Amino acid sequence: MDGAPGLRERKKRRTRAAISDAAIALFLEHGFNQVSVAQVAEAAEVSKRTLFAYFPTKEDLVLQRLADHEAEAARVVRARPADVDPLTALREHFLHGLRERDPITGLNDHPHVLRLTRMIQDAPTLAARMDRFKAGAERALTEALRETADVPGLAARLAAVQIVAVQWVLAQDNAALLAAGEPADARYPAAVADAEQAYALLANGLRDLTPRR
Numbered sequence: 001m002d003g004a005p006g007l008r009e010r011k012k013r014r015t016r017a018a019i020s021d022a023a024i025a026l027f028l029e030h031g032f033n034q035v036s037v038a039q040v041a042e043a044a045e046v047s048k049r050t051l052f053a054y055f056p057t058k059e060d061l062v063l064q065r066l067a068d069h070e071a072e073a074a075r076v077v078r079a080r081p082a083d084v085d086p087l088t089a090l091r092e093h094f095l096h097g098l099r100e101r102d103p104i105t106g107l108n109d110h111p112h113v114l115r116l117t118r119m120i121q122d123a124p125t126l127a128a129r130m131d132r133f134k135a136g137a138e139r140a141l142t143e144a145l146r147e148t149a150d151v152p153g154l155a156a157r158l159a160a161v162q163i164v165a166v167q168w169v170l171a172q173d174n175a176a177l178l179a180a181g182e183p184a185d186a187r188y189p190a191a192v193a194d195a196e197q198a199y200a201l202l203a204n205g206l207r208d209l210t211p212r213r
Contacts, residue, residue: 016054016064019044023061028115032062032123059129062120069104070133073163074140078148086149090163091199094170098191101184106174107191109184117175138164166198 022044026035037058041051055061073090080089097105103113120126141160145151151159174191178184 012054015046015050019046019051019054020061020064023055024116027062027119028112032058032119032126059125062116062126063129063133066104066133070136071140072104073137073160073167074144077141077144080148086145087163087199087203090167091195094167094195094199095192098188098195104171105191106171106176106178107184107187109178114179118179121179134164134168162202166202170195170198 019040023035023040026040026043037051038048040061041048044051055064073093076089076093077086080086094105096102098107101108103110103117106117108114120130138157138160141164142156145156145159146153149156170191173194174187177187
C-alpha cells in the first residue's frame, strides 16, 4: 500500500511523457499548426479528455519541456554557497550550461533540438507563450533574491528582469546562429565572450554604457 502513490505518480509521468513525445513527433513532421489535438490523442492512444487533463492547451504539449527551466535561475540563487553572491552564481551556471551544450543556452546543435527551436520560432502562438515563460522566470527569481539575498522589493524585481533578459538574449543569439548553420563548437568561444560581457555589464550596473568625456 505504501508504494501505491509512488506507482501512480510514475504512471502519470510516463503517460505525460508519452503524450508529449507523440505530439512533438507529429509537430516536427507535419508542422505545429497542421496537427490537431485529436491527432495527437490518437497517436498517443489516449482520449482527448485525458490529453487535456495533462496538457490544458496545445502549446503546453511543446513548452512543458521548458517548464522545469522556468524557475532555474531562482533555484541557482537559492542553492548557492553562502559566500557566493547571486550574480556570480548565475554567471557560473550559465557558463557551465554553455560548456555542457545545455539547450536552454541556445548552444546545442543536435538536429532534434534545432528543429524544435525552429518550430517554436515559426509558430506565433508558441512564441507568444514563451513570453509567459520569461515572466514566470522573472517572478521566481525576484522571490529568490528577496528571500535569500535580502534584496528589497523593487530592487529585486528590477534585478530579476535584467538578469532574465540577459540570459534570454544570449540564448536567442546562440540559437539563431546555430539555426543559420554555425556549429555549436565553433560558436562556443564567442558565446562565452558574449556571456562574460553581458554579466560584466550587469555587475557594473551598466556603468560601461556611460559616454566617456
